[in-house]
Each structure stands twice: as structure tokens, then as C-alpha cells.
Amino acid sequence: MTTTEEMRPIVIFDTTLRDGEQSPGCSMNLGEKLEVAQALIDLGVDVIEAGFPIASPGDFEAVAEIATSMRGSTICGLARCNDADIDRAWEALKHAESARIHVFLATSAIHREFKLKMSQEEIVARAVAGVKRAVGYCDNVEFSPEDAARTEHDFLCEVVEAAIEAGATTVNIPDTVGYATPAQMGETIAVLRQRVPNIDKAVISVHCHNDLGLAVANSLAAVENGAGQIECTINGLGERAGNCSLEEVVMALRTRSDAYGCCTQVNTERLVPTSRLISTITGMRVQRNKAIVGRNAFAHEAGIHQDGMLKERTTYEIMRPEDVGFTKTDLVLGKHSGRAALADRAKQLGYRLTGEQLQIVFDEFKTLADKKKEIYDGDIVALIAKQLRDADDEEWSLVSFETTSGSGCKPRVKLTLRHGERELTEELSEGDGPIDAAFLATEKITGLTLSCKDYQVRSATLGHDAQGEVTLQVEHQGKTFRGRGVSTDTVEATVMAILNAVNRIASTTSESR
DSSP, X not given: OOOGGGSEEOEEEEOTTTTXXXXXXXXXXXXXXXXXXXXXXXXXXXXXXXXXXXXXXXXXXXHHHHHHHOOSSEEEEEEESXXXXXXXXXXXXXXXXXXXXEEEEXXXXXXXXXXXXXXXXXXXXXXXXXXXXXXXXXSOEEEEEETGGGSOHHHHHHHHHHHHHHTOSEEEEEETTSOOOHHHHHHHHHHHHHHOTTGGGSEEEEEEBOTTSOHHHHXXXXXXXXXXXXXXXXXXXXXXXXXXXXXXXHHHXXXXXXXXXXXOOOOGGGHHHXXXXXXHHHOOOOOTTOTTTSTTTTOOOSHHHHHHHHHOGGGXXXXXXXXXXXXXXXXXXXXXXXXXXXXXXXXXXXXXXOHHHHHHHHHHHHHHHHXXXXXXXXXXXXXXXXXXXXXXXXXXXXXEEEEEEETTEEEEEEEEEEETTEXXXXXXXXXXXXXHHHHXXXXXXXXXXXXXXXXXXXXXXXXXXXXXXXXXXXXXXXXXXXXXXXXXXXXXXXXXXXXXXXXXXXXXXXXXX
């Protein structure tokens, strides 16, 4: 049996803040990104890809702030193989305790012909120049041949060898479009180890997308063949079908250490709290039956399973729920609980609150406790979610609302919003119901045209007195914005979600000026 001392360490490179944020509707503001970065450090990831600094002023600010204020993980910034990108990345990263510049350039035939219109020789030269410029700033440099899984092995080996010779300390092999199979990915890593003479001077990494549902399997196949770093995201977030799921690949390595002989330094008890935090911030719900962090991951309903579990847990459980962060009880606090108890529970759930945020959440908790007999984890999460964004960015806030509706009559809404020092009121009888009327009233007051693309209501906890949590996506001028609102009144939660989206629109508009 393999002992802990004999296990090969695998670097966990988290790209939730870069690739994960590229999921439609998952963009985060600065405060949210800082919250996520701290959660990833608490989780124990080795490298945090904080963003693509040249992509926008917001991305640059986020990477720079994370690099300056966070300690405990290497902070990485993405850059194309050109001087402007690399210079901008270093400008954002230069104050990091430990920094990495990640440069990339496409190498597959289809990218060479249709996107880059460059020869193989030109691509090698550009890759070498990019790596060398990055090395001039930082001795921790990663190079990615984009679409490596569809690149000819001969050319891939040539590019990787040249990048390492130029100073790359990590070479990442991306399956950019999720096309590879486990056998193919394993073979690619094996070929690099056999045919690249200087491969021992760099860590081999993989970045697998999930278009065919094989991202985790492909990453594990790469590890079996010698890869030493896995690039992944919390909840498998990412473009299209997403990326390799961090929680799944980490627990696969841990649970089947007998098969892989590898380990990570991830604190697995933080997996569920971190998953919940990301879900709260992005509005991307985790499916109930998702491996590791889904609500049903450790549920047993079949009678034969329940009987086996009562006799011996390992008959139907290969992991303990507490090992990934599930708690044995959901009922936590009551109306007589104090601030310290709330702060401690928030930390267990994966949130770090400032003194001001804690006071606001505590006040709302007390108000909620007067309405509900029992306060659950979900209630706490819902209250905290309202405070994750910076209140100073809220141009529009709710003052009051009234709605009436019924069979055979038009809905009526009276909505009052605060904008700066002014209060603006709109009263109308339009729409197909109170929700539609609320949208119309908000549009008239704010002057924004909103098209609702997605609308979901869910119970934050149990019982008929549970808080209603509304998440929605609206389109404004061709861009998608998400919103979230929580209240024991579902219509109020909807109005708050609409305003959350409106404030994101306002924030984006002010940034682009």
C-alpha cells in the first residue's frame, strides 16, 4: 500500500476567477473576486489564476488587488504571447508574494490556418519570445500551446521543448474544446515525456474542458501518465460545458490514492463551503446529484442501501460526508443567538465577513428570527449573499413596493426606488402578472430596457415560512447580467433581484466611461 510519504504531489491550479468567470452570466465584481480568492486560499489550492489583466480595467484591478492583498497561494495572470499582454500581466502581479505569468499561443493546424494564419516556424518563434519576455519579469512562467489536444505530436513536442528551453517552468497541455478522450490525453502526456529531451525541467500540466463530459477523466489519465498539475474550477465552471471540476478530481485522487499514488494539499473539508460560496456569488446552481458537493451526493433512499448503511457505512459510501464539508445538522441558530455564534457559523459555511458586513447580516438575522421559528444554514447563506457585493456600488435601492393581482384583472404595482438622494415612484397597471409589472415599473424608473432571459425561484430552506431566493438573468444592450434577491416575500425577492441586475448594469456602464 502506498504511504503518504511515497505519494507524488499534484499541483492544483484553480482558474475559477479566470476561465470560470467566462461562463455566461458569471462575471464577478471586485469584492466578490476577493471573497473567492480568500476562499481558494483557505481551501489550500496551490495556484490561483486571478484573471486576464489586459482584457479589461476591471480584470487588471482584480488581479492587482488579489496579488497585493492575498497571501498563501501563487497568484497567476494570463497573457497572450505578445509584449503588451505580458507587460500588463506583470504590472498587475508585481506585488504578489508568489507570482506566475501564464502565456499562451494556439498550435493546432486548424488554429494555425484559420485564426493565426501563421506557419509552424512563426509560432515557435512567437512562443519563445513570449516566454523569454515573461521570464524577464518572473522566474515562474507557464506556457500553454492552446488546443494542444488537437495539435500534431511532432509539432507539439517541438513547441514544448522550445518553450522549456526559453525558461518555462510549467508546460500546460490544454484540451481547449473538450475533444480528447482519456486514452488520447494519456498518450499525449506519455509522448511528451518520452520525446521532449528537457521535459524534466518543467511540470507538465493539463487543462481539460468538459464538452463531452470527460474533463475529470482526461485529467486523471494525464496524471496516470506523469502530469504534475491539474487546472480546474470550483463546481466545474467555465466556458460552454465548463472545466475539470476541482472537487471531483481532488476527491478522486484522495479516495483512489491506491490507484493513482498521488496527493494534493487541498483541505477537502472546505470543498462544500467553497462550492456553496461560488454558487451563491455566480448564481450557477449545483445540480442535486452532482458528485461530491451535490445535495444528494450522500443521500440514500433505497431500502437496501439504508439497511446496508446502518450495518456498515462503507457498504454504500466510499467517502465520509464530513470529509468534504457536509455538516451533520442544518439547524444552527435561534433568535437568542449572538454575533459571535453567527460569525462562527458563517466561517464554517465558507464566508469571511467584515465587521460592517457581520453587523448588517446580524441585524437582518434578528429580523428574520422574529418571523421564523427555526433558522437554517440556507437562511444564513441567503442573508450573507446580500452583503457580498459592495453596497457603495448600489446606485439603485428599493424603498417600498405594493402589488395586487388576481384572476381576471390587470396586475397593479407601485414601486419606489432610491437613486442617490432622490426617491422615484412609478405606479402602473400593466403586464401579465406582478413579476412582469415589477419589471415594467423598474424599466420606467431607471430608463433601462431589460429583457428577462432566465428566472428561477427556489426555497432557501425548509418549511412554508422559508425565504424565497430569486435568481434571474436579464439582457441589456446585447450583454447578459444576473441578479439575485432573497426575502420571505417572493415578489420582494424578485424586485431585489431585478435591482441587483440593474446595479451591475450601472456599474459596468460607469467602468466603461
